[in-house]
Amino acid sequence: MSRNEGNAQERCVTLHMVSSLDGFIARKDNSVSWLESTGSVYEAGVTISEEEAASFVKTIDCYVLGSRTYEHALELGWPYGDTPVMVVTGRELPSARKSVEFYAGDLKTLMDVQLGPRYRNIWLVGGAMLCQRFLELGMVDEIRLVIAPVLLGEGLRLFSGGMAEERWSLKNVVAYRNGFVELSYSAARA
Ligand SMILES: NC(=O)c1ccc[n+]([C@@H]2O[C@H](COP(=O)([O-])OP(=O)(O)OC[C@H]3O[C@@H](n4cnc5c(N)ncnc54)[C@H](OP(=O)(O)O)[C@@H]3O)[C@@H](O)[C@H]2O)c1
Numbered sequence: 001m002s003r004n005e006g007n008a009q010e011r012c013v014t015l016h017m018v019s020s021l022d023g024f025i026a027r028k029d030n031s032v033s034w035l036e037s038t039g040s041v042y043e044a045g046v047t048i049s050e051e052e053a054a055s056f057v058k059t060i061d062c063y064v065l066g067s068r069t070y071e072h073a074l075e076l077g078w079p080y081g082d083t084p085v086m087v088v089t090g091r092e093l094p095s096a097r098k099s100v101e102f103y104a105g106d107l108k109t110l111m112d113v114q115l116g117p118r119y120r121n122i123w124l125v126g127g128a129m130l131c132q133r134f135l136e137l138g139m140v141d142e143i144r145l146v147i148a149p150v151l152l153g154e155g156l157r158l159f160s161g162g163m164a165e166e167r168w169s170l171k172n173v174v175a176y177r178n179g180f181v182e183l184s185y186s187a188a189r190a
Pocket of ligand 1: 016017018019024025026030031032065066067068069070072088089090091104105107125126127128129130131133156
């Protein structure tokens with residue numbers, strides 16, 4: 001059970017990532033064009049309308065990103081709208097948007113002091129480095145992993161290893177018509 005399940009007022013940190021079948025989140029050159037659908041169709045899968053997607057995204061209070069994901073998002077086209085975004089970095093980075101804040105320092109303080117009091121539904125959306133650190137610190141309540149129907153062969157690994165063994169509980173599975181599958185888990189901590 002998620003640490004925060006059953007208490008709607010507490011914060012929930014969701015790790016959301018899209019992985020290839022062989023566990024990569026980006027090609028070696030950082031490109032992510034493999035995230036686009038190829039036109040293959042899984043007949044039993046569902047589709048989500050733009051309206052449904054937009055109303056779901058409105059439930060997210062804040063995104064947390066590592067600096068490399070931030071820089072890549074600026075290059076590719078900003079996907080986070082006007083929702084508040086916290087970028088973790090030790091560097092001075094340009095801020096192109098009012099909704100972006102930068103944070104350097106302890107990640108527990110980030111959650112407990114900076115974000116926890118302000119936001120309830122917090123999405124950690126990459127990259128691999130920052131997500132792994134959050135998992136190691138036990139600060140993820142839910143994992144939403146989307147598996148894309150592609151083998152990349154090489155690239156940036158979703159998890160690079162070295163984490164302690166930990167059980168998670170499967171909460172939901174959604175298969176989409178474009179062949180992507182979303183697996184949702186909650187932390188099975190005592
Ligand atoms: N497939 C997907 O769903 C998905 C999602 C997100 C990203 N991506 C891809 O993943 C790649 C980026 O991932 P990545 O793992 O290389 O990098 P990342 O996690 O996005 O960013 C790493 C950077 O975050 C900062 N950082 C991380 N932990 C920190 C800590 N504890 N304290 C202070 N700063 C910390 C550091 O920034 P400084 O070096 O600035 O100090 C570090 O270099 C991109 O290619 C992106 O497109 C894919």
